[in-house]
Amino acid sequence: xxxxxxxxxxxxxxxFIKFILFIFFTNGGMSLSAADSVGFRELLTIMRNQSxxxxxxxAQVRESHHQIKAESYFLExxxxxxxxxxxxxxxxxxxxxxxxxxxxxxxxxxxxxxxQTAGRKQEAKLRALISQENHIxxxxxxxxxxxxxxxxxxxxxxxxxxxxxxxxxxxxxxxLARSGMALTGGNSAxxxxxxxxxxxxxxxxxxxxxxxxxxxxxxxxxxxxxxAFTHVADDLKEELLSRVMPALxxxxxxxxxxxxxxxxxxxSAVSRGKSEVFGExxxxxxxxxxxxxAMSRGEDMVSFEISVPLPLTYPLRDTERIAALKAAxxxxxxxxxxxxxxxxxxxxAERRRERALSENLQSIRESVLPLLxxxxxxxxxxxxxxxxxxxxxxxxxxxxxxxxxxxxxAIRELCESRLRLLYFAGRIFEL
Numbered sequence: 001x002x003x004x005x006x007x008x009x010x011x012x013x014x015x016f017i018k019f020i021l022f023i024f025f026t027n028g029g030m031s032l033s034a035a036d037s038v039g040f041r042e043l044l045t046i047m048r049n050q051s052x053x054x055x056x057x058x059a060q061v062r063e064s065h066h067q068i069k070a071e072s073y074f075l076e077x078x079x080x081x082x083x084x085x086x087x088x089x090x091x092x093x094x095x096x097x098x099x100x101x102x103x104x105x106x107x108x109x110x111x112x113x114x115x116q117t118a119g120r121k122q123e124a125k126l127r128a129l130i131s132q133e134n135h136i137x138x139x140x141x142x143x144x145x146x147x148x149x150x151x152x153x154x155x156x157x158x159x160x161x162x163x164x165x166x167x168x169x170x171x172x173x174x175x176l177a178r179s180g181m182a183l184t185g186g187n188s189a190x191x192x193x194x195x196x197x198x199x200x201x202x203x204x205x206x207x208x209x210x211x212x213x214x215x216x217x218x219x220x221x222x223x224x225x226x227x228a229f230t231h232v233a234d235d236l237k238e239e240l241l242s243r244v245m246p247a248l249x250x251x252x253x254x255x256x257x258x259x260x261x262x263x264x265x266x267x268s269a270v271s272r273g274k275s276e277v278f279g280e281x282x283x284x285x286x287x288x289x290x291x292x293x294a295m296s297r298g299e300d301m302v303s304f305e306i307s308v309p310l311p312l313t314y315p316l317r318d319t320e321r322i323a324a325l326k327a328a329x330x331x332x333x334x335x336x337x338x339x340x341x342x343x344x345x346x347x348x349a350e351r352r353r354e355r356a357l358s359e360n361l362q363s364i365r366e367s368v369l370p371l372l373x374x375x376x377x378x379x380x381x382x383x384x385x386x387x388x389x390x391x392x393x394x395x396x397x398x399x400x401x402x403x404x405x406x407x408x409x410a411i412r413e414l415c416e417s418r419l420r421l422l423y424f425a426g427r428i429f430e431l
Contacts, residue, residue: 038229040150040236040431043219047146050224054142057135064128071124072117081106081286106303108284116280119272126265133258140254144423146222147236147431148416153215154232155412159405160208166401167201170194173394190391197394237411239431240418245354248347250340252426259336266329273325277318282307347424354417361410369407372400 048054083104112120174194220227250256286303311318379396422428 037231037233038227039233040147043146043150043223044143044429046223046225047142048139051142051222052224053222054135054139057131057138061128061131061135064124064131068121068124068128071120076110076112079108079110079284081108104286104288106284106286108282108305111281111283113275113278113281116272116275119268119275123265123268123272126261126268130258130261130265133254133261137254137258140423140426140428142222143428144419146219147419147428149215149219149222150232151236151412151415151419153212153219154234154237155408155415156208156212156215157231158408160205160212162401162404162408163201163205163208166397167198167205169397170198170201173397174198190394194394197398236431237415240415241411243418243431245351245418245421246425246427248344248425250343253343253424254426256336256339256343259332259339263329263332263336266325266332270322270325270329273318273322277311277322278309280309343424347421350417350420350424354414354421357410357414357417361407361414364403364407364410368403369400372396372403376400 081104083106174191177190177194216227216229282305284305288301288303376396379393419428422431
């Protein structure tokens with residue numbers, strides 16, 4: 001049914017046609033004020049300064065460095081002893097000062113053997129390195145989580161833009177259908193269908209808004225601050241799509257480096273276990289002051305002592321303890337190997353996924369969208385000439401909208417995959 005020959009419809013219809021062409025053959029978009037938007041580098045700066053999780057791991061790093069200094073000392077606190085000499089048993093628990101010989105003062109000091117101190121210090125250094133790598137790993141993991149949600153927020157924002165553009169176009173189409181129905185007396189099926197489509201789009205817009213709010217709250221929780229932005233910039237997307245993905249280098253992975261330090265710490269523990277078979281040395285000395293009025297008089301005396309441990313339990317307990325440490329060393333070696341294999345497997349799987357996503361995006365951009373856009377041009381020309389109605393145009397319009405959303409989702413997944421590749425390569429902060 002052709003109602004386009006009516007003069008009062010021509011202007012509205014041409015406006016609608018121009019709007020359709022603008023949406024599907026330009027990028028469209030919203031202009032954002034700087035105050036409303038935020039960039040991913042700004043969020044990473046906030047993360048480093050405010051994140052409670054990173055503050056906790058950084059405190060553990062400081063703790064481990066203090067522990068190195070504590071293990072560097074071979075002297076422990078000395079032991080001071082005060083006593084009474086030759087107290088008669090007959091008067092005990094009462095003390096007969098005339099009967100006792102005098103007083104004594106002793107001082108004892110425990111000394112760690114040099115190789116024992118060196119072993120404990122070496123283990124403390126390795127624990128500090130492990131803490132440092134764990135902090136770097138936590139920082140990179142948190143950066144990945146933040147950037148994944150930043151990326152999702154940006155594409156939810158773009159999805160909202162497409163949905164609102166579609167909503168405006170459907171409103172114009174419904175107005176055109178109503179005007180045509182008023183002039184020609186046609187049925188209202190198309191108007192009702194367009195009204196239903198508009199309601200569905202309203203629901204999608206509300207759901208998308210809830211997704212954006214959820215992502216913003218998640219970002220606030222990760223960063224430890226309340227965020228109030230309404231839009232994010234496209235800087236991360238542009239950076240990821242223009243970057244060549246690096247190959248996996250295990251030496252840059254803090255997770256793998258921490259596993260290697262764990263293996264070294266286990267090796268150091270074996271050496272320390274062997275050195276502790278001989279225990280520690282105790283030296284001491286004392287002074288006894290004799291009372292002139294004591295019944296058993298004598299001279300004041302000075303005493304010296306040194307005690308060394310006897311490794312009598314070596315064939316029993318110590319050999320089993322060292323064997324346990326060697327087993328732990330072997331386990332740490334295999335754990336480091338497992339970490340390397342898992343990182344390599346995860347990076348290779350993600351690299352293959354990234355290639356598949358790139359091919360999918362290329363197919364949508366080079367085949368699907370151009371074909372649909374050409375079909376829309378032909379369809380609109382037929383509508384203008386009166387050879388087609390708005391029913392077929394509406395179906396084609398929905399197909400193009402769905403294709404645009406598929407393209408948007410493909411870009412989002414590709415960006416996420418590239419973020420994970422940078423994380424596996426230990427280069428996520430190079431963005």
